[in-house]
Amino acid sequence: MMVGVVGKPNAGKSTFFKALTMADAEIANFPFTTIKPNIGVGYVRSECACGFFKLSCSPKNSYCQGSNRFTPVKLIDVAGLVPGAHEGKGLGNQFLDDLRQADVLIHVVDVSGRTNERGEPSEGCDPENDIRFLSEEIDLWFAGIIQKNWEKIRTRVQYENKDLIKELAVQLSGLQVNEGHIKRALDEAGVDEAAKFTGDAIERFARTLRAISKPIMIAANKIDVDTSKNYERLKGKYEITPVCAEAELALREAGKKGLIGYTPGDPKFDVKAGLEPKQQKALDFIKAKILDVYGSTGVQQCLNAAVFGVLKQIVVYPVENESKISDSKGNVLPDSYLINEGSTAVELAYKVHTDIGSKFISAIDCKTKMRVGRDHRLKDGDVLKIMAGR
Ligand SMILES: Nc1nc2c(ncn2[C@@H]2O[C@H](COP(=O)(O)OP(=O)(O)O)[C@@H](O)[C@H]2O)c(=O)[nH]1
Ligand SMILES: [Mg+2]
Incomplete structure (x- = not known):
């Protein structure tokens, strides 16, 4: 599964992509990173199952912040959208090659109307044309x-x-x-x-097939400089999320430096260290003009909407030890996986390992302590111990 970030030059794709792919240091060396420079790993946010069990977890493939589990998903920064791209103009061929890999697209639009269709600085452009x-x-x-x-x-x-x-x-x-x-x-x-x-x-x-197989979500970026109120005009007409990618990047960077406490997607942050006047001013701006007005920077919301809303994924946690809710080494809730809504226990088993899938015997739903069979349908947040033969 891959989420594509697409848009004309200067709309803010790279800023958006960078914010999403920036995570805490402990997981920065996560294995499936950088096959290509424009492919990265973002994380969708959901309530972590650690809250249900009242345990503190030790995630391996993912991370947990303030009882929120961040589960990895591949992202691609799609290059070179310019008019005529479908005929191979400009970076057209690379554009199509990147695009074909995506299951859903997040279209980053400069909603302020200050970028023309070639990506040059301008005034009064209508973002609806881009859409x-x-x-x-x-x-x-x-x-x-x-x-x-x-x-x-x-x-x-x-x-x-x-x-x-x-x-x-x-x-x-x-x-x-x-x-x-x-x-x-x-x-x-x-x-x-x-x-x-x-x-x-x-x-x-x-056209119908495109809409079904590559649905497009719209990120109304640069909402901080949308002086012509384009967002207000377009929001009734399209599925569109107000976004300030630059603010999200600034908050994640400040978080990483330990200056603030910030969980991506939150409506607020806490100041933790002495700030320089310039940093204080930037954070005050983000609070007053973005968070207090729109409830978030919109970046995490876009990724969550793409994965959970459009691609209908749920988060499940396979474990090996049903009493400790851990792997064999005692790591509590080590992995969180994205899987299609409606998937069964045996489908999760195959996702963990082909061998575990083919030798599936039964599973235990760790929340209810009930034994379940291969065709048991999983729910979002389920924790499963799978039993397989040798
Ligand atoms: N005001 C404002 N500027 C932004 C925002 N996001 C990106 N930018 C700026 O827009 C310019 C283009 O951004 P970039 O991410 O390189 O765009 P790309 O060409 O689509 O990859 C840069 O100067 C960014 O700093 C935003 O949310 N607000
Ligand atoms: Mg770029």
Whole structure:
């Protein structure tokens, strides 16, 4: 699973990405970091199960701050959105290559309207154009791929009796599109057989499929300088979160230096050390203009909404020792995993290790102390001890 951060140059993508991928020092050496410079690890926030058990936890793959568990999720800073990207203009090819890996997109928009479409400083630009432009660009890219392969798909379906959904899935597999997405898109676009795919239907299907397989969330960044009140105008029309990426980055950096206590996503911070006048002024600004007005900087909220809201993930904790709620070394609640809502106990077992999945016997729900079977559906926050054969 991968969350893409996308937007035109200077909208604040890198600031947003940097804030999200910055975490406490203890987990900075987390293994799946930096395969590529624009791929990083962010953390979604949820209530930690340590509160339920009244235990202090020792996370390994994740971290816990003030009874909030931060669970890792991969992020990609998508390069080079410029007009014509879907035709390979500008950094178009890299843009598409980055984009195809993402399951959900967070579109970072400069809501202040002070960046034009090429990313140059400007005045009075309408961020609504950016919002429309991005989905249009990706929709056209999807439509282009389907059109290009259409004759091949149609021939196989009409003359070789192949399944339309399977054929589409093969052609679109590089886009992180699966058969479930395709089935839903065919239904919603009202095209149920290959013969009905006229030019219009291909485009309608492509747009529907894009919306289903690469949903876009909007981060209205630079809310601190939105003097033309663009956010107020757009919030009724789009799913849009007010964001100040720069403030989030400043708070996380101040937290890391021990100047303040701040849990990402919180509406407040506590000052812990003597501050220089400049630092004090910056923090006063963040409190008065961002936190007290919008309730947070919006950055953590965007990631949480993408993972929990859009991708419908839940957080579960596999443990080895059901009385200590720990691994074999005594680390309490060592790992937290993201898994699809509706997943079963055996699916979690496979996620932990293929061997544990294939030799699954039963599991114990550590919160209720009940024994559960392989098809038991997991709930958010569940803690599971899995028993497997040898
Ligand atoms: N006022 C304000 N400036 C921001 C904010 N986020 C980023 N910036 C500034 O916008 C400029 C572009 O940011 P950057 O993250 O490099 O944008 P990118 O090109 O989209 O990666 C930089 O000068 C940032 O400091 C914000 O929330 N508020
Ligand atoms: Mg950048």
